[in-house]
Amino acid sequence: MERLSLTSYVWKCILGAEVIYTLCLIGGYLPWRTQRGIELHHTLFETLPGFVWGNSTSILWGALAIAVFAVFFGSYMVWMHNSSLIK
Secondary structure (H helix, E strand, O other): OOOOHHHHHHHHHHHHHHHHHHHHHHHHOOOOOOHHHHHHHHHHHOOOOOOOOOOOHHHHHHHHHHHHHHHHHHHHHHHHHOOOOOO
């Protein structure tokens, strides 16, 4: 196995996280669940630091928070993979 590129992997993690974040935001506005399901969906989003449902500044702040989490996750995964390679 080869070593992973930190830059490439982290950017892919950020892209994937932002796509999922956007899809989940859109899903929060679609009425295909029960009222209790919608409330749970909104509550889960509100666990992001500073997120208030429906506020455009808050949505951008949430996207930034997701990007930061993706950087940490991607960096950790690359470190775990690269440090476990047998030399």
